[in-house]
Every structure is written in structure tokens, then in C-alpha cells.
Amino acid sequence: MKANGITIDDTFAEAFGMSATGVIVTADSPKWARQAAVTMSGFGTSVIGCGVEVGIDRELEPDETPDGRPGVRVLLFGFSPDALLPQLKNRVGQCVLTSPGSACYAGVESKTRIALGAGPRFFGDGYQTAKLLGKKKYWRVPVMDGEFVIEETTGVVTEAVGGGNVILLGNDRAGLLEATELAVAAIGKVPDVITPFPGGIVRSGSKVGAKYDGMIASTNDAFCPTLRGAVKSELAPDTVSVLEIVIDGLTSQAVANAMKTAIDTIIKEGWGKGVTRISAGNYGGKLGQHHYHLRELLP
Amino acid sequence: MSGLTFRLNTYPDERLDLSPLIPSRLATLPLADILDLVVGTTKRQLKVSDFFAVSGQSGDTVTIQGGSEHLDFVGAGLDRGTLILDGDAGAYAGRKMTGGELHIRGRAGAWLGSGLSGGLITVKGSAGDQVGSMCPGDKFGMTGGIVHVEGSIGDRVGEKMRRGTIIARGTAGTHAGSRMLGGTIWAEQGFGPGPGTLLRRGTLIGPAVEQMLPTFADSGKHDLVILRVLSRYLSATLGPLAPSPLSGRAHKFAGDLAAIGKGEILIVS
Numbered sequence: 001m002k003a004n005g006i007t008i009d010d011t012f013a014e015a016f017g018m019s020a021t022g023v024i025v026t027a028d029s030p031k032w033a034r035q036a037a038v039t040m041s042g043f044g045t046s047v048i049g050c051g052v053e054v055g056i057d058r059e060l061e062p063d064e065t066p067d068g069r070p071g072v073r074v075l076l077f078g079f080s081p082d083a084l085l086p087q088l089k090n091r092v093g094q095c096v097l098t099s100p101g102s103a104c105y106a107g108v109e110s111k112t113r114i115a116l117g118a119g120p121r122f123f124g125d126g127y128q129t130a131k132l133l134g135k136k137k138y139w140r141v142p143v144m145d146g147e148f149v150i151e152e153t154t155g156v157v158t159e160a161v162g163g164g165n166v167i168l169l170g171n172d173r174a175g176l177l178e179a180t181e182l183a184v185a186a187i188g189k190v191p192d193v194i195t196p197f198p199g200g201i202v203r204s205g206s207k208v209g210a211k212y213d214g215m216i217a218s219t220n221d222a223f224c225p226t227l228r229g230a231v232k233s234e235l236a237p238d239t240v241s242v243l244e245i246v247i248d249g250l251t252s253q254a255v256a257n258a259m260k261t262a263i264d265t266i267i268k269e270g271w272g273k274g275v276t277r278i279s280a281g282n283y284g285g286k287l288g289q290h291h292y293h294l295r296e297l298l299p
Numbered sequence: 300m301s302g303l304t305f306r307l308n309t310y311p312d313e314r315l316d317l318s319p320l321i322p323s324r325l326a327t328l329p330l331a332d333i334l335d336l337v338v339g340t341t342k343r344q345l346k347v348s349d350f351f352a353v354s355g356q357s358g359d360t361v362t363i364q365g366g367s368e369h370l371d372f373v374g375a376g377l378d379r380g381t382l383i384l385d386g387d388a389g390a391y392a393g394r395k396m397t398g399g400e401l402h403i404r405g406r407a408g409a410w411l412g413s414g415l416s417g418g419l420i421t422v423k424g425s426a427g428d429q430v431g432s433m434c435p436g437d438k439f440g441m442t443g444g445i446v447h448v449e450g451s452i453g454d455r456v457g458e459k460m461r462r463g464t465i466i467a468r469g470t471a472g473t474h475a476g477s478r479m480l481g482g483t484i485w486a487e488q489g490f491g492p493g494p495g496t497l498l499r500r501g502t503l504i505g506p507a508v509e510q511m512l513p514t515f516a517d518s519g520k521h522d523l524v525i526l527r528v529l530s531r532y533l534s535a536t537l538g539p540l541a542p543s544p545l546s547g548r549a550h551k552f553a554g555d556l557a558a559i560g561k562g563e564i565l566i567v568s
């Protein structure tokens with residue numbers, strides 16, 4: 001298939017069921033809300049190596065947050081609610097509690113709840129107090145710039161999806177990166193999804209396994225331009241760079257929406273920037289429960 | 300909105316217990332049985348039919364038209380649906396309520412919302428003493444829900460209150476929040492003398508205190524995020540009835556230091 005000069009592979013992205021939770025981080029200014037959110041999202045690219053995949057869903061206007069201050073919604077994806085729990089506790093405790101003027105609230109609403117403030121409240125050393133408003137309980141932890149307010153629990157969902165992806169190939173390395181950044185920015189407007197890798201972009205796509213014992217994943221040699229000719233390459237002679245956008249979403253539909261948005265953006269903006277081809281990563285369809293066929297996502 | 304209407308056509312010459320007149324208790328009763336319900340509190344065993352004309356059909360709403368300070372226990376035990384009293388209420392309105400909404404379009408007597416654990420009570424006029432407080436024999440006062448009084452409330456509001464929110468658009472009388480264990484009392488026009496006597500935990504909010512107890516410590520002026528959270532919660536829950544939103548700025552007094560001192564009086568402007 002071709003659209004606006006760009007080849008679209010007749011393939012699909014293969015994604016996996018995951019559990020997810022989220023928080024809303026607020027602060028006195030958008031700058032400091034974002035700072036706390038970015039800090040708690042650090043080292044949260046791949047569930048394999050980081051234990052959890054974390055990213056910013058979107059920035060929130062003051063009228064969207066529980067305390068009427070600027071906020072950011074952060075989503076976390078893991079293998080199970082139990083796996084999310086220590087990650088959430090550590091990241092909130094070390095990165096949000098410590099950030100000036102911050103407060104932290106539930107970012108996902110569901111019947112199933114996991115602890116949010118139940119751990120960090122003990123930082124108050126007995127001086128913390130609780131406030132129950134309706135069905136929500138908030139902890140007020142005294143800190144050196146006032147009080148850290150944190151909700152007792154947040155919601156967790158087990159129907160989330162991790163590993164939706166789009167692979168972009170180009171004949172201009174700088175242009176491809178520029179086009180991919182545009183696609184990531186467009187995904188930023190899609191609700192309930194994150195792109196957990198640096199700036200939303202992966203340059204080191206992997207294949208399953210390796211020649212070395214103990215390595216569960218290694219470089220995707222078929223998509224490495226510098227190996228063309230030396231391996232069974234998937235790349236055309238003019239391809240000099242390949243970048244991937246990995247997408248996690250609270251629902252399968254959210255992931256599909258994000259992939260469609262990325263593809264739309266690349267088809268509109270990509271050709272002039274050197275994008276030659278759009279593809280997707282899969283494992284033959286045998287590992288992941290969710291398949292997103294590119295032809296079904298075309299505009 | 301379907302429901303029964305009870306029109307008061309005889310001024311009660313004794314105190315009445317109207318706790319049977321809530322939607323869940325009337326739902327399965329035929330009209331004849333409703334008219335036979337005993338609401339008198341003397342040996343005369345006076346019935347609904349002795350005071351009220353009843354119309355409509357059982358549903359989610361009960362309306363009582365006409366009020367009196369002799370109408371006690373209006374909405375007591377309310378667990379769902381809506382009860383509207385188009386007039387004044389006596390004592391114990393909304394006692395031990397667990398859910399639903401009680402709207403009193405007049406004044407309310409003492410012990411309004413005592414033992415309340417859920418739901419919403421609104422009062423168009425003022426309310427008497429011991430709003431949201433414990434009654435003799437109770438372990439706690441209010442343990443949840445919201446009481447909203449358009450006027451002022453009397454003395455000892457929220458005694459041994461544990462959770463929930465009480466709002467007075469007017470003033471609160473003496474010793475508000477005495478022996479309080481948690482929850483929030485917000486008097487928009489301020490508190491009388493001695494609020495927070497033996498306060499353990501909980502929050503009293505108002506623009507002024509007539510006489511602060513010496514066992515409250517000045518903790519200084521602060522910007523408290525929790526006040527913004529409270530304002531947004533009340534705005535979402537009460538809509539136009541919600542008090543004006545708080546900026547978060549408050550002068551905090553911690554106490555009662557004669558108890559464990561984890562409560563607070565917040566003076567807001």
C-alpha cells in the first residue's frame with residue numbers, strides 16, 4: 001500500500017494485555033507539576049528492564065484537577081496490580097512527595113483500587129492527618145514547604161494494553177526524527193495513552209532472544225541499516241534510519257486511536273522529511289492478544 | 300419523581316415521631332396501613348390519619364407539607380430517596396441517616412443529623428443545638444454525610460463528630476466541635492466562644508472566633524491545598540448550595556493541646 005508517497009506494510013502491531021494505574025500530580029504552576037511528573041516517569045521505558053512503563057498522558061487545566069491547580073496525569077503499566085504497587089509507592093514517595101508544592105491524586109477511576117498514599121503518609125511520622133470527603137480519603141503530610149496532600153488509593157485496570165507500535169523508516173536520519181517527533185506530539189492529544197520511551201521514540205527496537213545466554217532480547221538486526229548486506233535485512237537500499245513509537249493504553253481502542261493518529265500524521269508530514277515506509281512490529285501473532293493491522297488504521 | 304405527600308392539617312398538640320415516614324419504610328405499605336402508622340408519642344397512640352391527609356403513591360420521594368417544632372425525627376433512618384419537609388422540623392431530624400437526601404424548608408431543632416453516617420441534609424433556615432452531635436448513649440456524633448444549614452446553628456455543633464461535613468452559612472454557637480474526633484465544620488460567619496473544646500482531630504473553618512481557647516497554639520498563616528480540595532468537593536456535591544470557594548490561605552491554630560492536639564481551627568478570609 002502507498003499513501004502520499006509513503007509505503008505502508010501490510011502487517012500488524014502485536015500488543016499485550018497489561019495492568020495499569022495512574023495518578024494526577026498537581027503543583028503551584030504547570031512547570032512544577034510537569035517536573036514532578038517527569039521525575040516519576042524516569043527509568044520507566046520498558047517493563048522488562050524497569051519493572052513498569054511510565055509516561056505522561058496529558059497536562060490538565062486547573063478545572064480538571066481535584067485541587068484546582070495545574071496538573072499532569074501520569075499512567076503506569078505493569079504485568080499485574082501487584083507489580084505496579086511497589087513501583088507506584090517508590091516513584092510517588094521519591095519523586096512527587098519530594099517535589100515543591102506537589103500533591104498527588106488518583107488518576108484512574110475503577111472499582112479495583114491500589115494503595116497510593118498508604119505508604120507515603122508514614123513520612124509524616126505521626127503528624128499526618130486524614131480528611132475523608134465523600135468516599136475519598138486524603139492524607140495531609142507535613143513537609144518543609146507546607147503540606148503534601150495525597151489521596152489514599154487510586155484505581156487500577158487489568159484490561160490495559162502495552163506494546164502497540166508503529167515503525168517508521170526513512171532516507172534522512174534528521175528528517176525521520178523530526179517527523180517521528182510530530183507523530184509523538186499528535187499522540188499526546190489522544191487520551192489514555194503514553195509513549196514511554198525517551199521523547200516517545202525508540203531507536204533500539206529488539207528481537208526476541210540473542211546469541212548470548214541470558215539475553216531475552218537483542219538488537220533487531222533485520223532493521224539495522226548498518227548491517228544491510230551482512231544480514232537478512234528488511235530494509236530498502238535507501239533506508240538510513242528506523243525509529244519506533246511504542247504505545248501503551250488504558251484500553252485497546254485507545255492504543256488503536258494513538259496508532260491511527262501517528263499514521264495520519266506521518267502520511268501528511270512524512271514524505272517531505274524523508275519518511276519512506278511505515279511498518280509495525282510483531283512476533284508472528286502468537287504472543288500478544290492484541291493485533292493492530294495497519295491497513296485498518298489508514299485514513 | 301413519584302411519591303407520597305403528607306399534608307399536615309391538624310397542629311400536633313404533642314410531639315410526633317415521624318421516623319416511619321421515609322420512602323423505604325413506606326414502599327410496600329398500602330395506604331390504609333400508612334394511615335394507621337402510629338406517630339404519636341403518648342399513650343394516646345395517635346396515628347398518621349389523626350394529623351395528615353395523604354395523597355400520591357409510594358416512590359422515591361416523601362413530601363411533608365406543613366411544619367411544626369413538634370415534628371421530631373423527620374427523616375430519621377433515611378437510607379435512600381428524598382424527604383422534603385415544607386416547614387419547620389422539631390428535634391432529631393435526620394438522626395442516624397445512612398443515605399438519601401433530607402431537605403427541610405424551614406428551621407430545624409436540636410440534634411439535627413445526630414449519628415448521621417451518609418447522605419445530605421439541607422436546612423433553609425437555622426438549626427438548633429447539637430447539630431451532628433452524639434446523643435446520650437451514642438459512641439460518636441456524625442460519622443459521614445453532609446449537613447448544610449442556610450442560617451446559623453446553635454451550641455455544641457459536632458460534639459464527638461468523627462467524619463463528615465457540617466456547613467453553616469451563618470454562625471456556629473459556643474463550643475463547636477467539642478470532643479470532635481474528625482470531620483469538618485465550616486461556619487461561614489464564624490464561631491462563638493470556645494470552639495474545639497477537647498478537640499482531638501478534625502477541622503473547624505471560619506472567618507473569626509469570638510473567644511479562642513488558650514489551649515490552641517498559633518501555627519501561623521499558610522496556603523493549604525486541602526482547603527482547595529474541600530471547596531471543589533463541596534462544589535461538586537452541593538452545586539449552588541456550596542459556600543464560596545476557599546483560596547487555601549488560612550491562619551492555623553492547632554489544638555486542643557489539652558487533648559492530643561491534632562485538630563485545627565483555620566481562620567480564613
